[in-house]
Amino acid sequence: MSKLAYLSSLLAFCCCSAQSEQIALADKTIQTAIVEEVNALRAQGCTCGDQYYGKTNPLVWNDQLEAAAELHTRDMEQNGFFDHRGSDGSSAGDRMRRVGYSWTAYGENIGWGYTDEADVVLGWKNSPGHCRLMMDPSFKE
Template structure:
């Protein structure tokens, strides 16, 4: 990795790491509109789920991998639990390369496993994060 790319990644990681967690109103609206079309209840935005998505997206960007299993062997449930969220249902969608929210949501909607996660009647909340290198992570869950 050349020095300019490393510097740009370091700056992006720093900014992402210190940015406050907050719901993206457009993400909430888009996902819940998709769910409403299928007669599925809306989801609430959950900062702890965003924190789990953020941690995984940043780790993937920082260490140059892209996978549902973390470098430490963790799965989505482990990462959600690490944020203090006691879950009875958890699912994760990942994407890489989409430039904006509309593109990533469209891509997930066109992928049966990702769409199934977004339409799950078991989920009650979600969190979404776009990390450096256009790595997207969405975590959907329900507490026990």
């Protein structure tokens, strides 16, 4: 599976985490590039389908969410599928719990076949459901 497919599966949005270990988005790394693209969109606001979302808070990186996403990416790669459900039937919420992440609400965007980080975010922006997840102000990570 390409690095970009891996990155696309990393983006999970969560709010109200009880045990989050957050780090600031300081370094331009392969792991944070998509989050930075999403934050640029959140900083300007955008229309998702027929609903406008105004400017909102930036997301911050969370290592536990990365771990959950990496497990799902490996599962998809090893078992030859592309879906929000794991090969064991797990949801993103199940995978987050497995790595010790406490959440009250979550969303997950996955992507495949994009050329770069900006292309991934543009694809999600053009899909109302994915766009809403990126722009939801209740999501913090």
